[in-house]
Amino acid sequence: MAQPQAAITQIGQARARIDGPLKVTGTARFTSDHNLPGMLYAVPVGATIAKGRVTAIDIARARQMPGVRAIMKRGDFPPMSHITPNFVEPLMADETRPPFDDDVIRYYGQYVALAVADTFEQAKAAADAVTVSYAAETPNVDPHLAAENTKVVSERGDAEKAYAGAAVTLDAQYAIAPETHNPIETHATVANWDGDELTLYETSQAVVNHRNVLADMLGLPRHKVRVIAKFIGSGFGGKLWPWSQSPLAAAASIKLGQPVKLVLSRPMMFHAVGHRPRIEQRVRLGATRDGKLVSLQHDYVNTTSILDDYEENCGEATPHMYSVPNLRVTSGLAKRNIGTPTSMRGPGAVPGLFATESAMDELAVKLGMDPLQLHLLNEPRLDEGLGVPFSSRHLKECLTLGAEKFGWSNRDPHVGAMKRDGMILGWGMAACSWLAARLDCSVSVELRQDGTARVASASQDIGTGTYTVMAQMAAEMLGIAVERVEVEIGDTKLPPGAVSGGSMLTASLVAPTEEAIAAAGKALIARLVAGENTPFSGAEPQTLAFKQGRIMAKDAQTSMPFAAALQTLQIASISGQGTGQGTFGAQRPKLSSHSFGAHFVEVTWRPEIARLRASRVVSVFDAGRILNPLAARNQIEGAIVMGIGMALLEGTEYDAASGAPINANLADYVVATNADVPALDVHFVEYPDYNLNALGARGVGEIGLAGAAAALTNAVYHATGIRVRELPLKLEDLL
Amino acid sequence: MTSLFDAAVTASDAGEGRIAIKLRVNGQEREVSIDPRMTLLDYLRDVLHLTGTKKGCDHGQCGACTIHINGRRMNSCLALAAAHAGDEITTIEGLGTPGRLHPMQAAFLENDAYQCGYCTSGQIMSAVALLSEPCGASDDDVREFMSGNICRCGAYPNIIRAIQQVRRDQQKDAAPQPAGA
Ligand code: FES
Ligand code: FES
Numbered sequence: 001m002a003q004p005q006a007a008i009t010q011i012g013q014a015r016a017r018i019d020g021p022l023k024v025t026g027t028a029r030f031t032s033d034h035n036l037p038g039m040l041y042a043v044p045v046g047a048t049i050a051k052g053r054v055t056a057i058d059i060a061r062a063r064q065m066p067g068v069r070a071i072m073k074r075g076d077f078p079p080m081s082h083i084t085p086n087f088v089e090p091l092m093a094d095e096t097r098p099p100f101d102d103d104v105i106r107y108y109g110q111y112v113a114l115a116v117a118d119t120f121e122q123a124k125a126a127a128d129a130v131t132v133s134y135a136a137e138t139p140n141v142d143p144h145l146a147a148e149n150t151k152v153v154s155e156r157g158d159a160e161k162a163y164a165g166a167a168v169t170l171d172a173q174y175a176i177a178p179e180t181h182n183p184i185e186t187h188a189t190v191a192n193w194d195g196d197e198l199t200l201y202e203t204s205q206a207v208v209n210h211r212n213v214l215a216d217m218l219g220l221p222r223h224k225v226r227v228i229a230k231f232i233g234s235g236f237g238g239k240l241w242p243w244s245q246s247p248l249a250a251a252a253s254i255k256l257g258q259p260v261k262l263v264l265s266r267p268m269m270f271h272a273v274g275h276r277p278r279i280e281q282r283v284r285l286g287a288t289r290d291g292k293l294v295s296l297q298h299d300y301v302n303t304t305s306i307l308d309d310y311e312e313n314c315g316e317a318t319p320h321m322y323s324v325p326n327l328r329v330t331s332g333l334a335k336r337n338i339g340t341p342t343s344m345r346g347p348g349a350v351p352g353l354f355a356t357e358s359a360m361d362e363l364a365v366k367l368g369m370d371p372l373q374l375h376l377l378n379e380p381r382l383d384e385g386l387g388v389p390f391s392s393r394h395l396k397e398c399l400t401l402g403a404e405k406f407g408w409s410n411r412d413p414h415v416g417a418m419k420r421d422g423m424i425l426g427w428g429m430a431a432c433s434w435l436a437a438r439l440d441c442s443v444s445v446e447l448r449q450d451g452t453a454r455v456a457s458a459s460q461d462i463g464t465g466t467y468t469v470m471a472q473m474a475a476e477m478l479g480i481a482v483e484r485v486e487v488e489i490g491d492t493k494l495p496p497g498a499v500s501g502g503s504m505l506t507a508s509l510v511a512p513t514e515e516a517i518a519a520a521g522k523a524l525i526a527r528l529v530a531g532e533n534t535p536f537s538g539a540e541p542q543t544l545a546f547k548q549g550r551i552m553a554k555d556a557q558t559s560m561p562f563a564a565a566l567q568t569l570q571i572a573s574i575s576g577q578g579t580g581q582g583t584f585g586a587q588r589p590k591l592s593s594h595s596f597g598a599h600f601v602e603v604t605w606r607p608e609i610a611r612l613r614a615s616r617v618v619s620v621f622d623a624g625r626i627l628n629p630l631a632a633r634n635q636i637e638g639a640i641v642m643g644i645g646m647a648l649l650e651g652t653e654y655d656a657a658s659g660a661p662i663n664a665n666l667a668d669y670v671v672a673t674n675a676d677v678p679a680l681d682v683h684f685v686e687y688p689d690y691n692l693n694a695l696g697a698r699g700v701g702e703i704g705l706a707g708a709a710a711a712l713t714n715a716v717y718h719a720t721g722i723r724v725r726e727l728p729l730k731l732e733d734l735l
Numbered sequence: 736m737t738s739l740f741d742a743a744v745t746a747s748d749a750g751e752g753r754i755a756i757k758l759r760v761n762g763q764e765r766e767v768s769i770d771p772r773m774t775l776l777d778y779l780r781d782v783l784h785l786t787g788t789k790k791g792c793d794h795g796q797c798g799a800c801t802i803h804i805n806g807r808r809m810n811s812c813l814a815l816a817a818a819h820a821g822d823e824i825t826t827i828e829g830l831g832t833p834g835r836l837h838p839m840q841a842a843f844l845e846n847d848a849y850q851c852g853y854c855t856s857g858q859i860m861s862a863v864a865l866l867s868e869p870c871g872a873s874d875d876d877v878r879e880f881m882s883g884n885i886c887r888c889g890a891y892p893n894i895i896r897a898i899q900q901v902r903r904d905q906q907k908d909a910a911p912q913p914a915g916a
Contacts, residue, residue, distance in 0.1 A: 016844050023852030024840040026787015026827035030853060033786035066752065120781060121772045184791040184799050184887050185853040233789075233853030234888050266792040463851030463888050630847045634893055638850060641889025666796035666885060673882040674891045679874070 010476040011695060014630035018482065019231075019467040028231040032188040034201045036259040039190070040069055041120040042252050043127040044245065044262070046109035046271055050139035050337040050659020054103045054112055054132060062115060062129040067122035069256055071130060072114040074100040077251045080217045087585065090209040090499070091216065092241045094274055095340040097307050098217050099244040105134065106306040107339045108659040109271025111244055116252050116260060139337035139659035143175075145280045147301035147332025154319040154385050157326030159284075162295035166286025170363045174283070174355040175726040177651030178303070179276040180269065180661075180669060181344050185233020187273050188263040189246045191253035198250055199226045204242070205235045206499035208458050211492045213242045218250055229490040232462045232500075236642075237343035239462070240501045243273045270652060270664035274342030277303040279312055279351045283359035286326075291369050293324040293378050298356060301332040305340040309333055312341070313348030317433040317706070318356055319385025320592055322378045327385075337659050343501065345642060346702040349434055350709075354646075354727065357430035357710035362723065370413065371714070372403055375431050375598075383592030391691040394622040395431060395596040398685060402429070402620040405681065406600035415721040423604040425615075426719025432707030436593040436624065436689065436698040437584035439504050442495035443512040445474065447520050447549075448573040451563035453478055455513060456488040459497030459505055464701050465631035469506055472627055473513050473695065478562070479548035495577055503595075503699025506627065508580055510693035515578025521546025524565055524574050534568050535560060583692075591691055595703045597621035599640070599711035605719040610731050612719075614644050614712060618681045624698035625688035636682045636704035643708025645672040651728045756820050760785070761829030771817050776800045778816035779826060787827035787856045791885070798884030801857035801864075802826050808864035810883075827856035830863065838904065839863050842897040850888035858884045862898045866905065874899065 022028035047054070059071040070076075080098030085091060099111050115126035163169060190201040198220060204210040207227040215222040232239060249262040264273065279302045286295035302312040315329035344350075364371035379396055382389045403409065411427045412418050418425040446454040455474045461467045471485040478485075488494060498508040525544045528536040528551060535558060536544060536551065545554050552559035566574065583589065602616035617640055626632045649670040655662045663669045682704075688696020713724040720734050753768040760783060767782060776793070779785045779802070788811060791799035795813040802811045803825040831837035836844065839862050849855040861884045870880045874895050881894060 016847065019852075020844040020847075020849075021833035021836065023849055023855050024836065024843045024859060025831055025833050026785075026856040027833060028852050029786065030789070032790070033780075035781070035784050035786070119770060119773075120777055121770045125772075182887055183851070183853070184797055184885060185789070185851070186791070232851060234851035236887075263790070266794065266796070463849075463853075465850075634847050634850060634890055637892050638886075638889030641891060642887075665794060666792050667794070671885060671887060672889065672891075673885060674878045674894065675875075675882040677878070677889070677891045680892050 010472045017468045018471050030231045031201045031203045032263045034190045039259040040116050041123040042116045042260050042262040043123040044111045045113035045127050045130045047105045047112050049134045049136040050108040052105050052134050052136040056133040058131040062126040065126045067118035068126045070116045091212045093213050094241050094342040099248050141654035141659045145301045145334040150332040153315045153329040153331050155328045159295045159297045159326040159328035162326035163286040166294050167289045168287045170285045174281045176279045176351050178278045179650050180652050181236040181238030183234040186264040189249035190261045191249040192259040193253040197224045201228050203239050204229045205239045207492050208496045210242050217247050227492045234463045236345040238274050267664040270661040272339045276344035277341035281355035283355050285363050291367050291374050291377050295326040296324045298329045303336045304333045308340040310341040314352030316348040320383040323380035346705045350706050353707045354709045361714040391591040391593040392687050392689045398598040398620040402598040402600050406618040423606050424719045426603040426715035428711050428714030429600045430707040430711035432597045433594045434703040437504050438508045439498035439582040441498040441508040441512050442579045443516045444495045444577045445516040445520050446573050446575045447562045449566040452484045454486040456494045457497035458492050458494040459489050460500040462500045469627050477517050503701040506699045507692050510695050511580035512578035516576045519576025527569050595623040595698050599707050601711040601715045603715040615678050620683045622685050623700045625696035626684050627697050632700045633682050635700045637680045639704025640708050641672050641677050643705050647709035647712040760824045773816050775814040775816045776811040785826050785828050799854050799857040801860040808861050842901045846893045846897040848893040848897040849890050854886045
């Protein structure tokens with residue numbers, strides 16, 4: 001039987017987001033947009049030292065201020081539980097210590113009190129009036145890192161020996177300043193305790209995990225906590241796991257018996273909600289004279305907080321990126337009086353690839369070789385780290401197609417040799433990779449008599465287009481228009497979904513959606529054969545199938561859309577649920593699953609006025625089948641924008657004396673604005689990865705940032721002859 | 736006046752030291768007594784519950800709170816509510832609704848000129864104001880004029896596409912210019 005036309009038109013179509021009308025009219029409700037009857041406002045008081053002890057908290061003046069309902073501090077509510085993280089439940093937190101747990105201050109901004117009042121203005125004034133006394137010690141926020149607890153992450157051959165014997169070698173060190181996520185929506189919690197159940201409107205990329213952590217921290221049964229996140233003002237990893245403001249708001253609501261809204265200020269976004277830590281990396285490469293890699297050593301260390309060991313997995317891509325027989329990757333940590341770091345867009349691979357792709361460019365210069373050729377020459381046939389084939393790797397095509405679109409063959413390799421309109425041009429390139437995996441994820445589907453369907457999952461849309469892609473998937477599988485699919489996500493009342501992180505959600509949703517639809521179809525078939533006067537009355541269920549939203553006899557032409565079947569049966573709707581198994585973190589995978597890509601960047605440099613601009617970017621990605629090219633290209637472009645920020649602008653600076661992040665605002669922590677971004681030319685080579693899921697889709701949230709900074713600083717070298725080994729680039733380094 | 740508004744007035748009357756002000760928001764006269772420290776942004780969000788206008792920094796650094804005051808764009812976090820009596824204030828809610836989009840809202844939708852949508856109200860209010868500002872024709876001109884609105888999702892290329900599309904449509908709609916003008 002011919003497939004209905006609609007069935008093949010939903011996937012791969014550029015389409016406006018189904019939630020778009022709400023977003024462009026200001027009607028999408030984000031966490032802090034929730035105003036509940038009788039709601040109070042809470043403003044935290046953060047420590048103004050980074051190391052020491054609280055000796056006294058004077059609340060007398062604050063408590064008497066107008067509208068103030070409470071000034072809460074340690075001891076004002078029962079102690080909360082520490083979290084022992086695990087990914088399986090999931091029960092993940094990077095900062096495992098609950099707020100107000102002890103009097104020890106380990107980082108600047110650590111919450112020591114909470115002012116609660118009728119209005120935000122009153123709460124803010126009261127928070128400012130709380131006087132905290134400390135026994136302060138000198139904090140350690142030293143940016144120069146010495147690794148503690150070094151461990152080997154990946155090893156093959158004898159990297160040291162091969163390096164010693166190599167004809168051409170490179171030994172270089174790279175550093176990246178701490179980056180702060182800075183989503184424009186600051187972290188917020190609206191907590192509502194009704195005497196029995198706790199509802200949290202939360203800026204969360206993972207509502208199920210948030211529910212689990214908050215319930216455990218507060219000592220509540222998990223089914224008594226509900227977490228809602230319908231719209232999230234992005235997160236980039238900063239909203240993946242819970243931070244202290246959430247249990248604080250919850251504790252205040254429980255204590256006062258009223259809803260409490262707690263919205264972090266922009267400066268607080270630099271204290272206790274994670275960041276990409278400072279990272280130092282050393283890369284040693286050994287190669288033959290004609291450019292074949294013989295040894296790769298990648299050693300890195302990142303800062304972490306005093307209590308928690310957050311490891312930035314910079315070697316994530318290193319073992320499978322290049323063909324090299326001898327390799328050694330090691331990691332280490334350095335404890336500092338800084339809040340706990342967390343995943344930030346492309347954690348590990350993004351900073352890691354800055355180092356390895358800069359090193360490859362440096363090696364190409366030493367070899368007198370085109371860096372593109374060096375990459376092509378060292379393309380591996382299989383994942384040499386895991387010793388298994390790639391599920392689908394088309395990096396060569398990304399490199400050659402990107403080079404062609406960019407006009408790379410016109411590149412004059414001499415430093416500063418290329419000019420346009422009186423400006424010096426620099427052309428640089430870099431390759432990249434990001435993992436492709438699935439997470440455990442459940443979805444329910446309801447098929448309705450009017451021909452519409454509802455898909456639901458406790459997953460989230462953080463701006464990545466999950467609402468739309470879920471509708472597209474279900475529409476495709478049901479042979480109906482996208483407009484006929486209603487999507488409900490962002491609520492722990494729904495079947496447990498996956499986190500919005502690691503670019504894994506889209507791939508994770510495919511199988512459970514299919515299974516849920518099949519289950520609903522099976523239930524429908526059971527009703528049809530049992531029912532009287534249906535076209536399938538009395539038929540053996542196994543002779544029927546549910547395909548493209550239609551019940552059909554396997555050996556006949558008879559078929560019936562689900563809407564008609566439900567009408568015949570006179571039932572309003574029928575439901576099914578599906579659960580997909582994750583692959584993330586699998587110990588012995590049979591295939592190596594990653595996305596790949598290549599960036600080609602042009603910078604313009606005007607030494608007379610010290611003006612450096614990114615002027616042109618061409619990027620090509622192998623990211624499986626693209627479900628919605630409009631949203632996918634947007635994700636990649638946004639990531640490249642962040643890459644421009646990472647290379648040229650972003651860095652959190654800590655004051656050595658106080659330990660305070662001294663540029664804790666959006667005027668001093670500079671992110672890319674519209675005028676920093678040139679035209680971006682993004683392409684996909686579309687090879688569906690059917691090993692990952694039935695649609696062949698991977699995620700595209702992170703891959704665009706990987707390699708972007710290296711491509712840019714490699715271009716800067718080509719323009720200026722100056723190798724930028726520390727991000728962000730400082731203009732004075734170029735003079 | 737809506738019931739939502741009545742409830743909000745009661746809540747904000749709870750404290751002391753208030754002043755009564757009259758503001759015109761989206762064509763409607765609003766009379767309320769407020770804390771004189773209250774910014775226009777908090778007044779819109781917390782008192783009127785017009786939450787389409789967002790807070791990203793509260794310091795004039797991000798543009799998420801952009802509204803129109805007498806037709807010109809302004810960061811509402813930098814304005815005290817009490818200082819704007821008699822002014823004509825327009826927020827994203829006054830521009831269009833999901834069923835009746837302003838051409839700029841429609842262009843943002845069509846061009847996917849956002850991701851999370853949090854900066855979007857401010858971007859659109861800036862973009863609409865830009866239409867009557869002396870902004871040059873090139874993409875670079877628009878980039879410059881839109882650089883007070885940060886989009887951390889980095890939807891800048893699509894924001895430019897959306898704005899330029901509206902400007903082109905506007906030009907097409909305008910009466911044909913005499914040759915040489
Ligand atoms: S909130 Fe007003 S400019 Fe950021
Ligand atoms: S769309 Fe997310 S900040 Fe602009």
